[in-house]
Amino acid sequence: MTENLFRSIPSVDELLKAIQDEPGVQSIPRTLLKDLVNTFLDQCRSDIRSGRIDVSSDLNVSSLVPRLLHHVRQKSRPNFRRVINATGVVVHTNLGRSLMAEPAVQAVDQACRWYSNLEFSLETGKRGSRYALVEDLLCRLTGAEAGLVVNNNAAAVLLMLDTLAAGKEVVVSRGQLVEIGGSFRIPDVMAKSGAVLKEVGATNRTHLYDYEQAIGENTGALLKAHTSNYRIIGFHKEVPLPELVKLGERYNLPVLEDLGSGNLFSFPSQTGLDEPTVQSVLKTGVSVVTFSGDKLLGGPQAGIILGRKEYIQPIKKNPLNRALRIDKMTLAGLEATLRLYLDPENAEKQVPTLSMICASPEQLKRKARRLASGLRSNLSHAFEVRTVSGASRVGGGASPEHDLPTTLIQLVPKKGIAVEALRDVLLQTDPPLVGRVEHDSLCLDPRTLQADELRQVGPVLEQALELLGRNQ
Structure with missing residues (x-):
């Protein structure tokens, strides 16, 4: 049975031909694309051995293409990438420090x-x-x-x-x-x-x-x-x-x-x-x-x-x-x-660093409530959305003992989603979103969210839910 499954695996050329006209694929160098298809097929072989793939229909080209495209797009992304900083740390050493004006x-x-x-x-x-x-x-x-x-x-x-x-x-x-x-x-x-x-x-x-x-x-x-x-x-x-x-x-x-x-x-x-x-x-x-x-x-x-x-x-x-x-x-x-x-x-x-540090508690509260309202409208099936008082940090080694008052958006996952799993999968989205886990919830601080990023938070969370569902 296993031998028949291995024989059902399509060739590299078949899969290359199947995805060559898909959006974003043409910009990937041919040698890199071929390597990514090979690593994807190695994963298919591993799935056969572990029993995750047990019917030959799962190995049809049409069945494999969606997974392959996800694999190719994930692995071909640049190593140095933009992320959304929702931690509330303004000068975040690990996330590129200051944003420039x-x-x-x-x-x-x-x-x-x-x-x-x-x-x-x-x-x-x-x-x-x-x-x-x-x-x-x-x-x-x-x-x-x-x-x-x-x-x-x-x-x-x-x-x-x-x-x-x-x-x-x-x-x-x-x-x-x-x-x-x-x-x-x-x-x-x-x-x-x-x-x-x-x-x-x-x-x-x-x-x-x-x-x-x-x-x-x-x-x-x-x-x-x-x-x-x-x-x-x-x-x-x-x-x-x-x-x-x-x-x-x-x-x-x-x-x-x-x-x-x-x-x-x-x-x-x-x-x-x-x-x-x-x-x-x-x-x-x-x-x-x-x-x-x-x-x-x-x-x-x-x-x-x-x-x-x-x-x-x-x-x-x-x-x-x-x-x-x-x-x-x-x-x-x-x-x-x-x-x-x-x-x-x-x-x-x-200067973004100055404007974020100087943002008033009232401004941040209004910003948090707007974001929370949008998330409740579209993602209430997956999260309980709250706004709570919290603290931001200057970061970059400045004023380590001093908190900046803020209003946090608290996302409490429903349907048995572990908050740590949500935090981790958000690092795989496009763009990745970095928040902080507090009190069994994912917290997003509006202080470090830029105007256009407020509109991206919802779609990014939807990506994360899709990835969690795919990984289950």
């Missing part, structure tokens, strides 16, 4: 489509500097004397330390030896730079005299790392930056700050966010500050280095700088993003 997206598109003055001065007709394209804008916005941009903040810290403190001791509070995503730690970056870590203080308390007692002949710099991704509460103390700057001036030492999730915007008091701005940090007289471009700034991935010219100039000349430099797409997106900050009110409206 429309002017920045258009600038990146221009940079990709056309030649540009990346390293060509339109004033002199000679070779120019890519950093000059954004340096003046950064200095105008922050009050820095000079600046440059590299490919991320870890690179910025590495380049800063390699230039200013290689082979010398860098004094840093023990409580600031942070680890960021992917197990990257400040001590490891320091070691790679050639700087020698000099820890001072206790985990929860560090005093000015701890820094001063650590200063010696081989001291190269004092470093402060903003603990943006965690907080110490209770009995703790750290030295304010202005006091550290005065200590550095007394001993003629540069004071460096790794600000992490850099912020150029003064958030409204109702958000409750107290992240320091780059402008306020530079006003303390700090020598150099570094921060990310794709977190609270809301731009592309970048590491921004700002500060006093006497320290920035040697950083620019460091040969390592070339290995860490940014490309034309990053420059285009960053410049367009920074230009929006020239008008803070406009930035709040146009």
Whole structure:
């Protein structure tokens, strides 16, 4: 019986011919399409052995084509894909961090489509500097004397330390030896730079005299790392930056700050966010500050280095700088993003990261109720749909102890559907939808759902139900 089933399996060529005119199939390279048909037939053979296929009619070309098309479309999709973020985490490290503003997206598109003055001065007709394209804008916005941009903040810290403190001791509070995503730690970056870590203080308390007692002949710099991704509460103390700057001036030492999730915007008091701005940090007289471009700034991935010219100039000349430099797409997106900050009110409206963080509880409640109403109309057979109070997060290592009030859409599956199975199958839809599971329900946070995505949630959930039915 099993041998007869194996003989009933159609050939690769038969199946290729059957699907060649189907929508989307013609754009798949022939070699890849053939491989996908072969893997599909391997699955058919496995289904025969396990008893899932036990009649020859299930192996007719007409019977196999719907399953084959689903297999081909699923497996031929790009690895790097858009997803719908319904988690409520605004700067979601795993989902691409910040969304860029429309002017920045258009600038990146221009940079990709056309030649540009990346390293060509339109004033002199000679070779120019890519950093000059954004340096003046950064200095105008922050009050820095000079600046440059590299490919991320870890690179910025590495380049800063390699230039200013290689082979010398860098004094840093023990409580600031942070680890960021992917197990990257400040001590490891320091070691790679050639700087020698000099820890001072206790985990929860560090005093000015701890820094001063650590200063010696081989001291190269004092470093402060903003603990943006965690907080110490209770009995703790750290030295304010202005006091550290005065200590550095007394001993003629540069004071460096790794600000992490850099912020150029003064958030409204109702958000409750107290992240320091780059402008306020530079006003303390700090020598150099570094921060990310794709977190609270809301731009592309970048590491921004700002500060006093006497320290920035040697950083620019460091040969390592070339290995860490940014490309034309990053420059285009960053410049367009920074230009929006020239008008803070406009930035709040146009930079998605800022507008999502600043969204009021009332706005989010209305948004949640509209979405919930639509889902009840079309999917009440599969879910009980509720709206409940909840909390969003800034993400990206910013304000880890602070919740942003929101209204969640709670989907409680009916008909024995496990919520964990629903969560997992939503990762296979087109586009995938990422929510969060709480209290035996799938929760969707409207804070991180864009306007056009609100219309997509229902169809995506219908896809998920279809996939669950197919897998049963």
